[in-house]
Amino acid sequence: MNTQMFCFQCEQTAGCKGCTGAAGVCGKTADVSALQDQLTGALIGLARAVDASPDSSENASRLIIRGLFTTITNVNFNEETLRSLIAEVHQEKKRLVPDCGDCGSPCGRTSDYDMAKIWQADVDVRSLKSRILFGIRGMAAYAYHAEVLGYSDRDVNYFFIKALFALGEDWGMDELLPIVLETGEVNFKCMELLDRANTETYGNPSPVTVPLTVEKGPFIVITGHDLFDLKQLLEQTEDKGINIYTHGEMLPAHAYPELKKYPHLKGNFGTAWQNQQKEFANLPAPILFTTNCLMPPKDSYKDRVFTTEVVSYPEVVHIGEDKDFTPVIQKALELGGFDEDTAFTGINGGTTVTTGFGHNTVLSVADQVIKAVKKGSIRHFFLVGGCDGARAGRNYYTEFVKKVPADSVILTLACGKYRFNDLDLGTIDGLPRLMDMGQCNDAYSAIRVALALAEAFGCGVNELPLSMVFSWYEQKAVCILLTLLHLGIKNIRLGPTLPAFLSPNVLAYLVENYQIAPTTTPEDDLKEILGIEE
The missing domain is CATH 3.40.50.2030 (Rossmann fold)
Structure with missing residues (x-):
C-alpha cells in the first residue's frame, strides 16, 4: 500500500506526539495502521446505517464491538484478517440498507468515513473525538468479553452506535464534550456487566497466593484477559499431563473458584507484557494469546505463539471459534517443558504473588x-x-x-x-x-x-x-x-x-x-x- 501512518492512541507513541512513517512503536506497519483506519471508517458508516435502518440487528452490534476491539494497540497486526473484517462490515451495511449504494441522490451518511478528517481536524475537536474513539475501543474489549459469556446490555450496545455516529459529524467542542463524559458513564455500566458475567460464571474471586515456579514437564502459558479461553484450555488439557501457567493480565484467574479448582492450573510465569520478547525467547512451551498485548514475536519463538479471538499476527497459528486447542496441546507435548522444577522471581526478587x-x-x-x-x-x-x-x-x-x-x-x-x-x-x-x-x-x-x-x-x-x-x-x-x-x-x-x-x-x-x-x-x-x- 506504501502508506504513511499517523497514530497516537497509546502512551508510547513516538516523541509523545504520534507515530508516523513506516511503522509504529508497537510494531504495526503503516499498511496495518491504514487498514485499521479503514475499518474504523467502515464502522462509522455501519453505525450510521444502523441508525437509519428500521432493521438494525444484534449482528451489527457484535460486529461493531469486534471491530473496535480489533483496533486496540497490540491486538491485530494482520492485513488479511483486517481486510476480511472490513468486508464483513460492508456486507452487514449492505444487508441493512440494501438500496443505499444504488441511490440516485447519495447523502453520504452511510459511506465509509475518512479518518483523516479527524486526524487533520482542529486540535481541540481532534482531541475530543480521539477520547471518544479510544474510549469506546477500550470499552469494546469489556463488552466483547461479557458477550462471550452470554451477557450484553442494549444501552451499552446502542452507545457504540451513538458514539461512532458522533465521530462522523462535523461537531464542535460543545457537542462533543457531553459524548466524552457519557463514554465514561456507559463504560461504568459495561464494567459492571463484565464483573457480573465473570462472577456469575466463575464465582467470586477470593485471595490466593500464586507461585512463580514452573514445575517440570509439559506446560502452556496463557496470556490476556479472556477467562472463557482459559476455561476451555483447562478442560481440554485435563488429565493430559500438561500444566497451565498464567501470564500478564491472566494472573487474576487464579482467584476464581471455577478456575482454580483445576489442579493443573499451577502458577504464573513472567511479568508484564512488554517483557515477553525476552521472557518467551527460550521458553520450552507454547504461548496462547487471548487478547492484547501481543508484541511482534521474534523468529526464535514465533512457532510457539498461538492466537485466538480477535488477536492475529501473520504466519502465526490462529485458533478459531471452535476453540479446538489441539495444536497448542501438541506443541506443549512436543516441547516437553523444563527437565526439572524451575524457579522464577518477580521484578523485585519475590517468589510468589497474591491476587x-x-x-x-x-x-x-x-x-x-x-x-x-x-x-x-x-x-x-x-x-x-x-x-x-x-x-x-x-x-x-x-x-x-x-x-x-x-x-x-x-x-x-x-x-x-x-x-x-x-x-x-x-x-x-x-x-x-x-x-x-x-x-x-x-x-x-x-x-x-x-x-x-x-x-x-x-x-x-x-x-x-x-x-x-x-x-x-x-x-x-x-x-x-x-x-x-x-x-x-x-x-x-x-x-x-x-x-x-x-x-x-x-x-x-x-x-x-x-x-x-x-x-x-x-x-x-x-x-x-x-x-x-x-
Missing part, C-alpha cells in the same frame, strides 16, 4: 477496614494501578510503593502491578497492605470499594483518605479514566506521560474541573498527597 481482592472480598471485611481507619492504624489508601509499558520512568511506580508509609494500604490492578506485586509489604491489623484487585476492568471493584467507604464515612469519594496514582498505556485505560471523571473523582495522578491526544485546551479543562495532574517524583507526590511539609 483475588475483588470488591466482594474487600467489602466483606469493611467493618475491619473502617475500624482500622478510625483508630488510626490505616492513615491512607493508595490505588496504584494501570497499564505497564517500556517507556523510561515507569520505575516511578515501584519506588512510589516502596516509599508509601507503613500505615497505608495499597490497592492495585492491571499489569502495572508487576512493578511491585512481589514485594512483601506486611499487614495492618491483619489486613494485607498490598491488595491486587485483578485485571484492568476490575477498576470496577476499586470504584465499588471507594463508593462503599464513602458511604460508611458519610462523605464524598474525594473526601476519603484515598489517592489514585495511575499508569496508562492503551485504550482500556482511557475508558477507565473517563469513568472516574464521570463519577466526579478528582486529583488523579497520571503517568508516566500525559496522552498525546490531549490538546492544551482539553488538558486545561481537566486540570480546572478535575485537578488531574502528571506524576512527578515519588517523594514529591507523596509529600503533596499526605501533606508532609519540608
Whole structure:
C-alpha cells in the first residue's frame, strides 16, 4: 500500500506526539495502521446505517464491538484478517440498507468515513473525538468479553452506535464534550456487566497466593484477559499431563473458584507484557494469546505463539471459534517443558504473588477496614494501578510503593502491578497492605470499594483518605479514566506521560474541573498527597 501512518492512541507513541512513517512503536506497519483506519471508517458508516435502518440487528452490534476491539494497540497486526473484517462490515451495511449504494441522490451518511478528517481536524475537536474513539475501543474489549459469556446490555450496545455516529459529524467542542463524559458513564455500566458475567460464571474471586515456579514437564502459558479461553484450555488439557501457567493480565484467574479448582492450573510465569520478547525467547512451551498485548514475536519463538479471538499476527497459528486447542496441546507435548522444577522471581526478587481482592472480598471485611481507619492504624489508601509499558520512568511506580508509609494500604490492578506485586509489604491489623484487585476492568471493584467507604464515612469519594496514582498505556485505560471523571473523582495522578491526544485546551479543562495532574517524583507526590511539609 506504501502508506504513511499517523497514530497516537497509546502512551508510547513516538516523541509523545504520534507515530508516523513506516511503522509504529508497537510494531504495526503503516499498511496495518491504514487498514485499521479503514475499518474504523467502515464502522462509522455501519453505525450510521444502523441508525437509519428500521432493521438494525444484534449482528451489527457484535460486529461493531469486534471491530473496535480489533483496533486496540497490540491486538491485530494482520492485513488479511483486517481486510476480511472490513468486508464483513460492508456486507452487514449492505444487508441493512440494501438500496443505499444504488441511490440516485447519495447523502453520504452511510459511506465509509475518512479518518483523516479527524486526524487533520482542529486540535481541540481532534482531541475530543480521539477520547471518544479510544474510549469506546477500550470499552469494546469489556463488552466483547461479557458477550462471550452470554451477557450484553442494549444501552451499552446502542452507545457504540451513538458514539461512532458522533465521530462522523462535523461537531464542535460543545457537542462533543457531553459524548466524552457519557463514554465514561456507559463504560461504568459495561464494567459492571463484565464483573457480573465473570462472577456469575466463575464465582467470586477470593485471595490466593500464586507461585512463580514452573514445575517440570509439559506446560502452556496463557496470556490476556479472556477467562472463557482459559476455561476451555483447562478442560481440554485435563488429565493430559500438561500444566497451565498464567501470564500478564491472566494472573487474576487464579482467584476464581471455577478456575482454580483445576489442579493443573499451577502458577504464573513472567511479568508484564512488554517483557515477553525476552521472557518467551527460550521458553520450552507454547504461548496462547487471548487478547492484547501481543508484541511482534521474534523468529526464535514465533512457532510457539498461538492466537485466538480477535488477536492475529501473520504466519502465526490462529485458533478459531471452535476453540479446538489441539495444536497448542501438541506443541506443549512436543516441547516437553523444563527437565526439572524451575524457579522464577518477580521484578523485585519475590517468589510468589497474591491476587483475588475483588470488591466482594474487600467489602466483606469493611467493618475491619473502617475500624482500622478510625483508630488510626490505616492513615491512607493508595490505588496504584494501570497499564505497564517500556517507556523510561515507569520505575516511578515501584519506588512510589516502596516509599508509601507503613500505615497505608495499597490497592492495585492491571499489569502495572508487576512493578511491585512481589514485594512483601506486611499487614495492618491483619489486613494485607498490598491488595491486587485483578485485571484492568476490575477498576470496577476499586470504584465499588471507594463508593462503599464513602458511604460508611458519610462523605464524598474525594473526601476519603484515598489517592489514585495511575499508569496508562492503551485504550482500556482511557475508558477507565473517563469513568472516574464521570463519577466526579478528582486529583488523579497520571503517568508516566500525559496522552498525546490531549490538546492544551482539553488538558486545561481537566486540570480546572478535575485537578488531574502528571506524576512527578515519588517523594514529591507523596509529600503533596499526605501533606508532609519540608
